[in-house]
Amino acid sequence: MPYASVIPVAYSTVTETPVITTTGLRKVYHSRDRESVALDGVDLHVREGEVFGVVGRSGAGKSTLIRCVNLLERPTSGTVEVAGTDLTALAGRSRRANPALRAARSRIGMVFQHFNLLASRTVQDNVELPLEILGVSGRERSRKARELLDLVGLADKAKAYPAQLSGGQKQRVGIARALAGDPKVLLSDEATSALDPETTRSILRLLRDLNEQLGLTVLLITHEMDVVKAVCDSAALMRAGRIVESGTVAELLGTPGSELADELFPVGGEPSRPGRTVVDLTFHGEVATQPVISQLARTYNIDISILGAAIETVGGRQIGRMRVELPGAFEENVVPIGFLREKGLRVDVADLATPDAGTPDTEPPAAEPDVDAALVEEAAK
Amino acid sequence: MTWNELQPLLWPACWDTVYMVLWSSVIAVLVGLPVGVLLVLTDRGGLLGNAAVNKVLGAVVNVGRSLPFIILMVALIPFTQFVIGTSIGSEAAVVPLAIGAIPFFARLVETAVREVDHGLVEAVQAMGGGTWTVVRKVLLPESLPSLVSGLTTTAVALVGYSAMAGAIGAGGLGDLAIRYGYQRFETNVMLYTLVVLVALVTAIQLLGDLTARGLAHRGRSQATPRLRLLRPKAPTAGTAS
Numbered sequence: 358m359p360y361a362s363v364i365p366v367a368y369s370t371v372t373e374t375p376v377i378t379t380t381g382l383r384k385v386y387h388s389r390d391r392e393s394v395a396l397d398g399v400d401l402h403v404r405e406g407e408v409f410g411v412v413g414r415s416g417a418g419k420s421t422l423i424r425c426v427n428l429l430e431r432p433t434s435g436t437v438e439v440a441g442t443d444l445t446a447l448a449g450r451s452r453r454a455n456p457a458l459r460a461a462r463s464r465i466g467m468v469f470q471h472f473n474l475l476a477s478r479t480v481q482d483n484v485e486l487p488l489e490i491l492g493v494s495g496r497e498r499s500r501k502a503r504e505l506l507d508l509v510g511l512a513d514k515a516k517a518y519p520a521q522l523s524g525g526q527k528q529r530v531g532i533a534r535a536l537a538g539d540p541k542v543l544l545s546d547e548a549t550s551a552l553d554p555e556t557t558r559s560i561l562r563l564l565r566d567l568n569e570q571l572g573l574t575v576l577l578i579t580h581e582m583d584v585v586k587a588v589c590d591s592a593a594l595m596r597a598g599r600i601v602e603s604g605t606v607a608e609l610l611g612t613p614g615s616e617l618a619d620e621l622f623p624v625g626g627e628p629s630r631p632g633r634t635v636v637d638l639t640f641h642g643e644v645a646t647q648p649v650i651s652q653l654a655r656t657y658n659i660d661i662s663i664l665g666a667a668i669e670t671v672g673g674r675q676i677g678r679m680r681v682e683l684p685g686a687f688e689e690n691v692v693p694i695g696f697l698r699e700k701g702l703r704v705d706v707a708d709l710a711t712p713d714a715g716t717p718d719t720e721p722p723a724a725e726p727d728v729d730a731a732l733v734e735e736a737a738k
Numbered sequence: 739m740t741w742n743e744l745q746p747l748l749w750p751a752c753w754d755t756v757y758m759v760l761w762s763s764v765i766a767v768l769v770g771l772p773v774g775v776l777l778v779l780t781d782r783g784g785l786l787g788n789a790a791v792n793k794v795l796g797a798v799v800n801v802g803r804s805l806p807f808i809i810l811m812v813a814l815i816p817f818t819q820f821v822i823g824t825s826i827g828s829e830a831a832v833v834p835l836a837i838g839a840i841p842f843f844a845r846l847v848e849t850a851v852r853e854v855d856h857g858l859v860e861a862v863q864a865m866g867g868g869t870w871t872v873v874r875k876v877l878l879p880e881s882l883p884s885l886v887s888g889l890t891t892t893a894v895a896l897v898g899y900s901a902m903a904g905a906i907g908a909g910g911l912g913d914l915a916i917r918y919g920y921q922r923f924e925t926n927v928m929l930y931t932l933v934v935l936v937a938l939v940t941a942i943q944l945l946g947d948l949t950a951r952g953l954a955h956r957g958r959s960q961a962t963p964r965l966r967l968l969r970p971k972a973p974t975a976g977t978a979s
């Protein structure tokens with residue numbers, strides 16, 4: 358929760374234009390006799406102006422994916438399209454980067470977990486490096502570098518060496534450097550993983566500001582759900598080289614059995630005793646501010662126990678999940694549940710391994726979410 | 739032999755040594771630097787990954803490194819004759835000295851360049867930099883302190899080799915020490931020559947260390963620079979032997 362609601366009010370810069378599209382991306386590493394599949398058919402769609410987060414366990418293939426986007430890693434098969442250019446076609450077969458691919462890369466910014474600043478250059482010279490590669494004249498280079506350092510709030514450190522900076526300052530230099538080629542897209546692989554929570558917050562705010570001010574599309578890799586919560590419009594979950602869930606944060610919350618939604622807004626709680634109905638409620642926007650639960654209690658004169666709840670501001674909108682317990686079996690609660698749905702909430706009857714399986718009346722409704730969960734599990738494989 | 743008698747012999751000899759070391763170092767850098775960088779680039783997984791070139795280059799360097807200098811010098815006499823026009827004198831000695839120093843320095847360059855964080859290479863590739871850009875903007879500047887240390891080691895080794903070159907009439911301090919100190923039993927000539935040699939080596943080492951330190955200091959606020967090549971095993975704190 359620490360980084361959530363970092364951003365006061367986000368006005369969306371997202372358009373429907375796709376900026377990063379990968380189709381059927383596969384990457385197989387061959388090592389002596391063994392081969393390991395790092396990416397196993399990844400279809401990624403990042404829209405213009407959005408901050409897209411990719412999460413997943415260590416070894417899921419997140420870094421491989423982001424490195425395939427600018428072809429630092431050559432995919433075994435599949436295509437990568439960035440800003441309307443098919444990079445895989447551009448790169449051709451050769452292992453070395455040809456001028457066309459290099460030109461395309463110069464329009465894709467990248468920031469790294471370990472900053473990767475040149476120790477032998479000052480901060481200003483580090484930011485000028487991509488401009489040198491682009492062949493920009495000396496005067497223009499230093500003007501642009503100063504402007505960028507100003508943008509990231511490090512104008513006074515221009516003459517310092519990276520070793521004299523804190524981690525957060527180094528990452529700001531890394532971001533300024535990534536922006537030097539006026540990219541439309543910024544790739545970030547665990548850019549905040551080496552930073553403390555406070556610094557992480559400030560770097561995330563900077564990324565969000567850049568996203569809003571420059572219309573920059575950001576694809577970021579992280580293992581922290583809080584990072585997704587704080588800055589992402591959309592997110593994808595990777596497992597074993599595949600994207601198993603993907604969508605806007607709101608969509609994910611609206612998806613029954615979404616693991617990402619559960620991870621983003623965990624609600625806990627076990628039913629107090631058998632013969633009760635546990636439901637998970639998800640609400641966004643308007644509903645979140647209405648006293649739905651007390652209305653429900655008053656209208657139907659029932660006692661509602663709240664087992665767990667999480668309410669967050671994501672991208673400037675309130676989103677919450679709540680697990681509540683209603684008295685009686687599912688059948689007795691059809692009407693109250695209908696009332697909640699009518700109010701615009703998403704209601705999922707929790708599938709808990711309750712020991713009341715012997716009671717015949719509770720069997721059918723309990724079976725239904727069971728099937729759902731099984732389907733989700735199936736899809737995840 | 740008195741100091742006054744010795745002087746007219748000592749200073750030209752000293753100059754000859756400096757001349758030989760200087761020029762062979764220059765050539766060692768001109769050839770050894772690209773060879774060392776190429777050894778890294780052509781290695782498996784390197785930017786120019788090319789097993790054939792890497793193998794051949796590595797083999798040539800290894801052969802050069804394993805030949806005793808005295809053998810190399812004699813074996814190269816026809817070549818030296820062809821290049822310089824003579825095989826005697828300081829100028830001629832530069833040829834075998836340089837050829838002996840090239841593989842030596844190339845290996846040191848290779849080690850230094852390998853130490854550069856691969857993340858920096860990737861960063862520059864991500865900016866759209868090609869191999870040449872990576873070499874020029876990352877590999878060489880980032881390894882510069884280590885390269886300077888490597889050059890220092892090479893120059894010091896060359897002072898030693900140049901003394902051997904005296905054996906084929908190259909002149910220099912080594913030649914002086916052998917002819918007067920050893921063959922004529924002029925102990926004080928031997929002593930003076932040794933003092934000058936030690937002073938020369940110390941001066942080279944000091945200059946190299948200071949330069950490397952200064953270069954490394956740019957990037958580090960207070961930490962001591964890495965002079966691995968000079969002091970291969972820096973004693974770690976708390977390690978009692």
Ligand SMILES: Nc1ncnc2c1ncn2[C@@H]1O[C@H](COP(=O)(O)OP(=O)(O)OP(=O)(O)O)[C@@H](O)[C@H]1O
Pocket residue numbers: 386387388393394395413414415416417418419420421422580
């Ligand atoms: N150069 C490589 N050679 C062989 N296998 C590799 C290589 N790079 C990655 N892999 C393998 O590919 C898989 C995915 O790795 P990747 O680095 O993309 O994971 P990740 O999701 O970024 O993990 P983390 O969160 O730890 O950074 C891993 O199983 C890894 O072992």
Ligand SMILES: [Mg+2]
Pocket residue numbers: 419420421
């Ligand atoms: Mg990774």
